[in-house]
Each structure stands twice: as C-alpha cells, then as structure tokens.
Amino acid sequence: MSFADCFYTGYEMPKLTDMTNREIAEVFEQVADLLEFEGANPFRVGAYRNGARKISDLPEPLSAIVDDEQRQLTDIDGIGKDLAEKIGTLLATGSLPMLAELLERIPSTVLALLRVPGLGPKKAAILYQELGVNSLEDLRNVCEAEQVRGLKGFGAKTEATILKGLAVAETALERMRWVEADAVVTELLDFLRQHAGIKQMEMAGSYRRGCETVGDLDVLVEAADASAVMDHFGNYPEIADVLACGDTKMSVRLAHGLQIDLRVVPSESFGAALQYFTGSKDHNVVVRGRAKQQGLKVNEWGVFREDAQEAETYLAGRTEEDVYAALGLPWFPPEVREAREEFDWASQGALPQLVELADIRGDLHMHTSASDGKASLTEMIEAARARGLQYIAITDHSQRVSMAGGLDGARLRAQWAEIDRIRKEFDDIVVLKGIECDILERGGMDLPDDVLAEADWVIASVHYGQRQSREQITERILGALENPHVDILAHPTGRLINRREPYAVDIDQVFVAASKHGKFLELNANPARLDLHDIHCAAAKRHGIPIVISTDAHSPAGLEVMRHGVQQARRGGITPADVANARSWEKFRGLLEQKY
DNA sequence: GCCGTTTTCGGCCCGACTGTTTTCAGTCG
16 A cells, blocks of 8 residues: 555555654754764754653653644653654654764764763864864874874873773773662772761762662762862772862772762862752753742852852852752752652642652562572571561462473462461461463463462563564563453563663553553562663553562572662652552552452 | 743853863863
8 A cells, every 4th residue: 555545545554663762862862962073052962962861751652742632742841843843753754864964974983982081072073174083993093193182272181181081982881780889889988988087978979869870979078178088089999090180079980990079078068069969960950040040059069149249148058958948949859850850849849758668568579499599488488577578479480481490380389388388387477479470472371370360469571582573572561461360560671771672562551551450560679670760660650550669589688679679769759659569468458459 | 952930032050170271172070
C-alpha cells in the first residue's frame, strides 16, 4: 500500500519511526555539541541541552503527547515552538535535516576533542580550523610536534595540559556507580578527618544527591586555615595529579581516574557552599533565578541583599536551611534537587516526605542455595530477622534458568514443604512461599499454573531473549502481567548500569497493564541494577502502581543493598505510601489480596 | 532557542582557577 492509497482509503499510515525520548534527547545533545563547536550563541546551545534533559526526564513518551489532541509539546517547560517542530519531525521521519546540515560542515569526530579536560569548544575550534585537528590521534600528533604552542591564546603549558588530558579522554572514563564511589568516599573521609583543623565536612555533588552514577567527588570542609587542609589533602596517597590549587579550591585526579574537588569555606558560608556544590546545576539555576527576582544574590558564600552603591548585606549561609529559608523555599532533600518537580511541590506546600530505609518492613525477592544463592533457607530467614524485617519472600529461580539451578515444580514444592516446617521455628517473621518465575522467550511462564497457584508470591522476570524486538519483548511481558498468578514484575527493564542496555520494552505499556491488572512493579535495589530507575518510579506512582523495593539478595550480606533501592526511590519522589513493602505485614497482605 | 508579577524584546546563575594575558578569555562545576 502506497502513501497515496493510505490517503484515499483513509487507512491510518503506520508510524514510520518509533524514536524513544532518549533517542530524541540524544539528537538534541548532538545538535548542542555541534552548535557549541561552531561558536553559536551559548544560550541557544543551552536551550537544546535543556530541551534534551527535559525530554529524558519525561515520565511518558513524547509520541503520547503528540497523539493526544488535548495537549501540546510546548506545554513542556523548555520546549518552545521550534523544538516542538523538530520533535515532530523526528517522530515522523526519524531524522532531523538541521543535524544533517551541521554534520556537513563539521565532522562528528571533532566532538571527541571536547572530552579532553581543559579543552572547550573555543580552543577545540581553533585547533580544528588552524591545524586541521580532527581526532584525538591528530591532537596528540600536533602537541608532540609542538605545533600547538604557536597558536594565539595557546602556550607551552596549554600544550602540556592537553597531553595530560588526552590520556584521560583516551581511556573514555565512565561514570562510577554510586556504590563504588561510596567506597572511595569512606576512605577519603577517613583520611581527611585525621586533620585536626577540620570543624565540619560533607560530601556534595551527585554523590550527595544519590545519583546512580557519579562523575567526580566534591568534598566540602569548614576550617579556619584553608591552606593547611589543602596541604594535608595533598598527601593523600591515591593522588596521581594535582589539577588546580588556589586559595579555597583544590582539584586532584586519583590513580584510577576519579577527580576530587575540595573546597574549604568559613562557617558562615558552609551551608551556602553545601547548597551550591550539591547542585544540581539546573536546580541551582532556578534557585538563583528566584533570588534575583527578589533582589537577592546567591553564591557559594551566602545569600546577599544587593543594596545601593553596590554594597551587599549578608543574609544567610551558615546552614542549607537558612539559605533556602532566605529565599522563601523549604529545605529540599538532595535526591530531588534536579529541577524536575521540586519547585512545584514547594509552591504548593506539598514537598513529599520521602521513603527512608527505616520504613521498609519486608523484603520480597531473595535466593537460597536451592538455586544460585549462597546461603540456606534458615540462614536467609535469620539474616532478615536480624535486620528487623517483619516479612520476606523466598524466591528462587525457576527451571529455565538452568545455569542457576532453577527449580522445577517438584523441587519447588519440596522447598515450600520445608518452609512450612521452618515457619514453626520463627514466630516473629512471616516467610512467604515464592518463586522468581521466568517469562519464557516464546511467551508464557516457566512453571505451570497449578504450581504458581500454590505460591504466596510470584515474581515474573525476563532472563533470556533480552535482545528481542520491542514488539516481541513487550508482548511477552504484557502476557505475564495478564497471568492471574503473577504478583509482580522484577527488574522491569533489565538494564545493568554501565554494562547492559535496557530491553527494548515499551515501558509505558507495562505501566498501563500493571495498573489494569493490579500488579506490583519492582525496584530492584542491587546497585548494578536500580531498575526501575528514578524517572520510572515517578511514572509508576503517576499510574498508581505500588512499588516493591527488593534486594534480590543471594546471601545474607546481599540484604544490605536495600539502602540503594531506597535512595533511588527517593530520587523518584517516592513516599512510604507509594512503597508496598513499607507497610506492616497486615496491611501489605490486604494490598496483595485485593490486587490494590 | 526559551520565556514573561520588568511579557513579544532583552535578558538568560555565578565564581574559582589557569594561562597567556598587559586587563582577560576559556574552562569548569
């Protein structure tokens, strides 16, 4: 059927493309990079970057907004007439003429130059125009030939800085997972604390905001003698390179590539600096914009009233609470400082009371040595009880996961008989007879319905056929959600942070189906998974789907990761009421029986 | 390119540090 046929028969043309929000955001990011390289108006560049971020933060697909006649793309903050048109073009055709034109003028390979620390768009453009530098390899050659130092605005030191930066860019350092950064932080703070002059110390930046990955570390210190603190920091054995060292700031790179920025401030500025360096950048832009409207100025030193004759009066800065209060704002938990919804919540006086680790009463996903766990049933139960949990579910793998020794119906029923026996020994913890049942490649569940019907708790999950098409894998998962015995979908997108992309699943359809059939969705707390991620948590909440935060523990120590899941949930604005396993056993049982 | 309790033009957060500079541009967070 041709286009014309569709027109005349009224047949609805199928969508030509299926671009996801993320793919569209990536196009805008690339446009921003290329425009920046061309020396375009920085605010125009910023508009593309901001648009890209707003799109990737969106809890629903852009196509859903386009298809809805009641709504406009321009309703999205940061998306104006022009970007809305470009989104339309991308959804309709899968490509953007503007990007093609930019790529005709600038080879995309030059963008690699921007990854070199110390090299921004201006210097990179000069290198490209004057010396024809087109890749990291070219860059190394011209530096080693000492051609760079002759350029206007460059010198021998810049050349040396670029050579150092090249080593960083060539290793393409990826952002560290939060849990790995946490290990570095523990050691670092232990070392810094040895200095007696430190009165107060806090981590800031993306680490404090609990981001799933961390690009660098920001340490904030209150001390009277800044240079003494920096001297002490300079002796930290892991330091490979000192990048900068001034009166109040010192930047270093550790041997494995991680950058650490240390700031030393006086007591009256500690809160302001903590607010400032915690970010996010976008959150701070909004904070400063608000200050400006009120005739105030905010920087890392405090909140100031701008008086006549360029004089300034210090208003606040000792604590973060003071800083926000001076601007008429509540204190925001660091996890929500992303310029997403937090300012709307504040203006409505409805900042959510975010879930905390202490709210968690149950853990509904864990393995034993019956499949690929490291500990026995009794050991897992005892470990959960020692953590004060009221209820748990034992959920070993099903038979399809042969590598993990998955259980068939007979072995599973034997395990349940053992649970029945053991239950009598533990009267202070409820142990549910569960299973993590695979969703088969061809669709359908890995165990027969009569087995699943006997379970207290059925987790459905995908382990095989992860690379299936969007249609195939979505169909499989929707099929599982329609099964009356299934209670929850585990690790709904299958992603492994920095290691494996999510399945191609249409997650929006999963939300709709989960809500329709009264199924829970898991936030898998394993720090390599954190699946659902923060935006998806917020989306699930919008759909009214209770989230279950689970450790997927394979040993008693594995129960420890619950805190990572809670942190991720907080980033999604999740409260105890949104988390099924933050309820008492009685209330959780009610939720389960009624399919919420 | 976006936006509006300075609303259709003229703004757009703010400061530290470095290197190549003779007063500042570039980069970074």
